[in-house]
Amino acid sequence: MSEYAAWFEKVVGVAPYPWQRRLGEEQEISSRLIRIPTGLGKSAGVVLPWLYHRVKRQDSRWPLRLCFVLPMRVLADQMATDARRWVEHAGLDVPVHLLMGGVEATRWVEDLDRPAILIGTQDMMLSRALNRGYASSRGLWPMEFGALHHDCLWVYDEVQLMGVALATSTQLEAFRRMWSERALRPVHSWWMSATLQPEWLDSIDFQQTRREHLEVALQIPEGERVGGIWENEKTFEWATELVADRGLIERILEEHEAGKQSLIVLNTVSAAVRVFTELKKAIAKTKPSTPPSLELAHSRFRPYERERWNFLRRDAEAELPPGGRIIIATQVVEAGVDLSASLLMTELAPYPSLVQRFGRAGRRAGERARVIVFGSLPKDSKGALPYSLEELEASTVALRRLIEDGAGVSIRALEECESRWPRELLYEIYPYRPEQTLRRREFEDLFDTSPDLSGADLDVSRYIRVGADRDARIFFRDIEGNPRTIESVDPPRRDELCPAPAKEIEEWRSRREGVNLYVLDYESGVWVRTDRVIPGMVVLAPSHAGGYDPDIGWAPSSKSKVEVVPGEALSESLLVEASESIESDVLSHAEWKTIAFHGREVEEEISKILSALGLASNDADGLETTLKLAARWHDAGKAHRIFSEAILEERRPDDIPLAKRHDLAKAPSNAWRRPAYPERPGFRHELVSTLALFELLKRAAPEHEAVSGFRWPDEASLDGADDASTHDAASEALSSGDGALGTLAEELKSLTASEFDRVAYLVCSHHGKIRCTWASSPFDQRADEPTLFGVLDGDELPALELAAGDGSYVETP
Numbered sequence: 012m013s014e015y016a017a018w019f020e021k022v023v024g025v026a027p028y029p030w031q032r033r034l035g036e037e038q039e040i041s042s043r044l045i046r047i048p049t050g051l052g053k054s055a056g057v058v059l060p061w062l063y064h065r066v067k068r069q070d071s072r073w074p075l076r077l078c079f080v081l082p083m084r085v086l087a088d089q090m091a092t093d094a095r096r097w098v099e100h101a102g103l104d105v106p107v108h109l110l111m112g113g114v115e116a117t118r119w120v121e122d123l124d125r126p127a128i129l130i131g132t133q134d135m136m137l138s139r140a141l142n143r144g145y146a147s148s149r150g151l152w153p154m155e156f157g158a159l160h161h162d163c164l165w166v167y168d169e170v171q172l173m174g175v176a177l178a179t180s181t182q183l184e185a186f187r188r189m190w191s192e193r194a195l196r197p198v199h200s201w202w203m204s205a206t207l208q209p210e211w212l213d214s215i216d217f218q219q220t221r222r223e224h225l226e227v228a229l230q231i232p233e234g235e236r237v238g239g240i241w242e243n244e245k246t247f248e249w250a251t252e253l254v255a256d257r258g259l260i261e262r263i264l265e266e267h268e269a270g271k272q273s274l275i276v277l278n279t280v281s282a283a284v285r286v287f288t289e290l291k292k293a294i295a296k297t298k299p300s301t302p303p304s305l306e307l308a309h310s311r312f313r314p315y316e317r318e319r320w321n322f323l324r325r326d327a328e329a330e331l332p333p334g335g336r337i338i339i340a341t342q343v344v345e346a347g348v349d350l351s352a353s354l355l356m357t358e359l360a361p362y363p364s365l366v367q368r369f370g371r372a373g374r375r376a377g378e379r380a381r382v383i384v385f386g387s388l389p390k391d392s393k394g395a396l397p398y399s400l401e402e403l404e405a406s407t408v409a410l411r412r413l414i415e416d417g418a419g420v421s422i423r424a425l426e427e428c429e430s431r432w433p434r435e436l437l438y439e440i441y442p443y444r445p446e447q448t449l450r451r452r453e454f455e456d457l458f459d460t461s462p463d464l465s466g467a468d469l470d471v472s473r474y475i476r477v478g479a480d481r482d483a484r485i486f487f488r489d490i491e492g493n494p495r496t497i498e499s500v501d502p503p504r505r506d507e508l509c510p511a512p513a514k515e516i517e518e519w520r521s522r523r524e525g526v527n528l529y530v531l532d533y534e535s536g537v538w539v540r541t542d543r544v545i546p547g548m549v550v551l552a553p554s555h556a557g558g559y560d561p562d563i564g565w566a567p568s569s570k571s572k573v574e575v576v577p578g579e580a581l582s583e584s585l586l587v588e589a590s591e592s593i594e595s596d597v598l599s600h601a602e603w604k605t606i607a608f609h610g611r612e613v614e615e616e617i618s619k620i621l622s623a624l625g626l627a628s629n630d631a632d633g634l635e636t637t638l639k640l641a642a643r644w645h646d647a648g649k650a651h652r653i654f655s656e657a658i659l660e661e662r663r664p665d666d667i668p669l670a671k672r673h674d675l676a677k678a679p680s681n682a683w684r685r686p687a688y689p690e691r692p693g694f695r696h697e698l699v700s701t702l703a704l705f706e707l708l709k710r711a712a713p714e715h716e717a718v719s720g721f722r723w724p725d726e727a728s729l730d731g732a733d734d735a736s737t738h739d740a741a742s743e744a745l746s747s748g749d750g751a752l753g754t755l756a757e758e759l760k761s762l763t764a765s766e767f768d769r770v771a772y773l774v775c776s777h778h779g780k781i782r783c784t785w786a787s788s789p790f791d792q793r794a795d796e797p798t799l800f801g802v803l804d805g806d807e808l809p810a811l812e813l814a815a816g817d818g819s820y821v822e823t824p
Contacts, residue, residue, distance in 0.1 A: 015063060022062075022100045023055050030231050031056040035063060040073050040164070042184065042199045044228035046207040048422040049370025050240050051231070053203050054347065057166050058094055058128070066103050066126050071625050074197060075162040079130045080137070080180075082172035084310055084510060086347035087111060088317060090168075091130045098128070110135040111314065111505050120154045124623040133176040134475055134482065138547055140183055141449075141471040142457045145547030146484055146508070149533055150779035152460050160187060162196035162624070169346040170204045170211065171363035177202075178214045178445035179474045185216035186454055195626060195634070205346075205370065206363040211443040216451065236423060239376045245369065245421045246381050249410050253385035255282050255358060260293050263337065266354055266383070269301050271335045272328060274352035276368050278360055279397060280309045280341055284563050287339040301334035308340040311565035313486075315506040315576045325349045344371055351375050359386040361402040362409040362440045369420045382420050384410060401442060409440040447473045459783035472546035481546035483516055484508040485528075485565075487573040490553040493527045497538040501580035503549060511565040513544045519558055519567040520544075526556040534693075534789050536592030593693055593780055593788060594686065596657075599649070601677040603669045606650060609676035610643040611814040617642050633766040636816075640758060641773035643814045646676045647823070648699025650811040653801065657687040674811040693790030694801025701775040703808050704759070707823065708767065711756035716764035717771075754815045755823060 012026075015035045019027040027035065031052055034045075037060070047053050058077065065073035079094070081087045091109040098105045108119040110131030119127055129136070138145040142156040160183075170177045184200045191197075202212060207228055212221045253262055255277060267273045277283040287307040294302050306322045321327050322338060328351060342360075344350060345367040351374035357365065365384065373380030388407050389395045395403050412432065418424035429437065462468050472481045486507045490497065520528050520542070529538040529551040538551055552558060557570040604612075617638050621627045626634070648654065655673045662682035663670040670678070688694040709718045759767065776782045781800060791798045808823075815821045 018063060018067070018101075019055075019059055022059060022097050024100075028052055028056070028231075029235050030229065031059075034229065035060040038064065038070065038072075040064070040197075040199055042225065043201050044207055044209060044212070044225050045201060045203040046228040046230050047203070047205060048231070048426065049205045049346070049367060050374050050422065053168065053205075054090060054093060055097065057168075057201060057203065058097060061164055062097065062101060062103065062105065066105055067101065072197075074164045074199065075124075075126055075624070076158070076164070077128045078136060078159060078163050078165045079128065080133055080165065080167045080176075081130070081347060082133055082169050082176075083343050083345075083347075084111065084132055084314075085308065085317065085323070085343040086169065087130050087132055088314065089323075089347055089349075094128050094130065109505070110139070111508070120151060120158060123154075123158050124620045133173050134547065137176055137179055137183075137475050138471055141179075141454070141474060142460060143468060143471045143547070146549050148531075149460060153776065153779045153782065160198060161194060163198045165198065165200040167200065167202045168204075169367070170202050171206050171361075171367065172342065172345060175445045175447050175473070175477050176475050177211060177443070178447070179449050181212045181214040181217040181221070182449045182454070185214070185220065186451060188220060189216075189451075196624065204363070206366050206441065208437065208441045208443070210438070211441075214445070215448055236426065240374065241421075241423050243373045243377070243421050244379050245373050245419045245424070246379075247413060247420045248381070248383045249414060250383055250385045251387040253383075255286060255386070259286060259356075259385065260289050262383075262385075263290060263356065264293060264297070266356065266381070267303060267335060267337055268353065269303070269335050270331060270333060271353040272331060272351070273303075273335065273337045273354040273356070274344065274350065274371055275337065275339050276344065276355070276357040276360075276371075277339070277341055278358045280311050280564070282358070283307065283309050283339050283341050284566075287563070290337065290339065299334065301332075303334040304332050304336045306336065306338045307563060308338060308343055309564060310341065310343050311509065311511055313507055313509045313559070313564075313576065316561050316564070318506070323348055323350055325351075344368075346370075349374070351378060352380065353378070354381050354383075356383045356385060359384055359388070359403060359406060361398055362406040365406060365410075366425060369425070370422070373421070405440045405442055408436070412436070446477045449474045460779070461782065461784035461786060470545065476546075481513055482510040483513040483544050483546060483548040483550055484510055485516055485550045485552055485558070487552050487554040487556075487559065487575055489575055490551075490555075493525060493553075495527075495540050496532075496535075497529055497551070500538050500551065503551075504576070504578060506578065507576035508549065509559060509565055513546045513548065515565075515567060516550060517542070517544045520552075522567075523556050523558075526553060528552055532592070534593055536595055593695070593790075594688065596687060596696075597680075598778075599677055600680040600683065602679065603667060603675065604677040605669070605672060605812065606646045606674050606676045607812040607814050607820050609646055613642040613645065614639045614814065633762065633769070637762070637766050637769045638773070640762075640816065641770045641777075643816070644704060644770070645700055645774045645777050646696065647703050647774075647811065647813060648696035648701075648808070649676050650674045650809055651694075651696060651699045651802075651806065652809075653688055653691045653694045654696050654699075656690075657684050658682050659684050673809070688801060691790075691798060691801035691803075692794070693788045693798075695778075695781055697775055697778055698781055698785070698800045698802050699806070699808060701771055701781075702802070703823070704767075704771055704774060707756060708759040710824075712760045715760060715767075717762070717767035754817065754819070754821050755813060758816055 013036055016027055016032045019035060028051055030047065034056060061073060061077045064070045079090055081090060087109060091107055094107045098107060105126050105128060107128045110129060119129060134145055139155040140159045142152050144152050144155050147155060167180050187198050209226060209228060253259055263275055277286060291305055294305065308320060308323065322336060345364055350371050352372050355368065355372035357368045369382055372382050388403055392400045413420065413428060416428050418428065457469060486503045520526060527540045530541045530548060532539040544550055554573045554575050557573060558567055559573045560566040560569045561574060621635060658675060658678045659682060705718060708715055785799060788800055796803055810822050810824060812820050812822050
């Protein structure tokens, strides 16, 4: 047994399948396709190679972060549980972050120099990769965006369920390859599914790469398809006359066996709730001597209720009641759920989805199962929802071929049938035509996180999920009356966020007279009333409004008071709190520190991060130089009068001389005025820092490529004057005065234009609140003076001490 195989067995508890062993023993990392049937350990097969090579062996060729993307929430919950167990059994220190909204979903950005596993749905993961993170604050978007496009292994699991998100994933991979020469660390992608077709990845900018490098998927060779679940039998029936609204309840009760587990899969949440309700009534009416337990699973539950779904665990199969168990579910059980039923009844669905559902029956070695597909081809597109009529037509073609073959739907039967089907048939039954394709220009536009003139953001939901199934997240709290704003709200926790279609939430509110919904306002940092709900938004609703039932999940028709999820409030990290409103400067709340001292300590932290990432002493393209220079300059704008006066004079202790200074970057929380900037609401010190950079370089080297052609407003008086002599005089003043003064100027003059641009961008954007577009904020628009982020033309920045690159501390003009 190889070293990897022995380690795998220790961590998982069973020896690896041959395909798992081969993948784990490969030390080189590259993008790949993985096509493995259900029940053969895809999740462990891809997580453990990363854990072994990147963390245990510390092989820096492997990316620092593993980003595991799933199409559904239930799958993400289960995956996080499995990953944490494997990490624990391996005895390794690797955080597993579940990105599902709530305070907990934002903390991963605080340790970007450590290995980490990120797990989330396509909504949560891809929205962050598109710089518009769902359930994340605007100030964090750039941090998450940058981290997810560097040093990551992306694993897309169950891609047959991802829809347009699959095309987005391949386009993102294509864009990263276009810019690979500028990347500091590699990014790779693995796409997985039991029904994966290589052609699915042929998006417009990736198809050539895919055909040249990813033509063949990792599969199980025919000689290894023996023993275990390969020998299981699954009979198959297609009951075209049976539909969810007619005869289904009776057929379920007729087919279910006492002491066994039955799984009934519907295509929509509404259909699943309806069948669950009717089946519950039928069981109560017939009063069987050993009634089965009845369970409901779909995506519109809060995690608080989902955590009690013990019936989806593998060990629950050993605890079946005498009457057995009937589970009514939607697509949430199609993949990633280790569930085995002796009876599977599923509504007609696209063939890739049916194959996944078949994998939930007879899943253990030696088991037998019955599979019944019910329903016929709908008459029109409306009847086919949530799928397309084309997908269902292709599925009926495949089902007829399965009936002709007569071998059932075991994994062996399905593999053998498909091996005999012509390529044209496979194209027909595995169609993939995404409704949207992310193009390079659109992706580049997303780099700017500034809202448009109306205050709205670019909508990325069409690149993540299509149709009416684009979700917001709603949570309920006890709220008195119907206030317009709510200032004191504990941050929502993941376990109380219920996903629901954004459109449905809007419609529900419109039918609830006198009920308000609230969203966190980025400008003020308080929860404000809203009538507009967009995908990805986190919405607060009063518990008295109803809308949720713990037994059936999101329930717009319910008017009963919603039980608020119990639990202690979770404190936000300062980073998260600071990013939630444009005015917040809580990161400045700390022990007394000067701007120069803080700049030096950030420079030292940069050195540690570069070392941890293996980038120390690598000054290619001026990377280390510019990062450290930006670190020393980033808070220079805090010497501005508006910022300095936010630290109250009466809170500056006489026995601490440092506190009396007016070039402070940090001060204790109790020293700050609240609100901090009443004279200039929305003031941002980082804009002042950036303008100071440009001013110093322009005076010291007006001919420098980074500033040549720049003209400040106060230069209008110089029209007709000898500009060259004026600039020469300024430069002479810098070089002939205090020798230290020239140090700062010389540091800027030594940079190339692109290096200076990088420094300026980092200084300007270090809080994520000012980035590409400098446009008036709502505060500026209400101001009596023409300010920009609270900065007024003609403002002066007093002389201040900064850290220099040679280790000294020098004073600016």
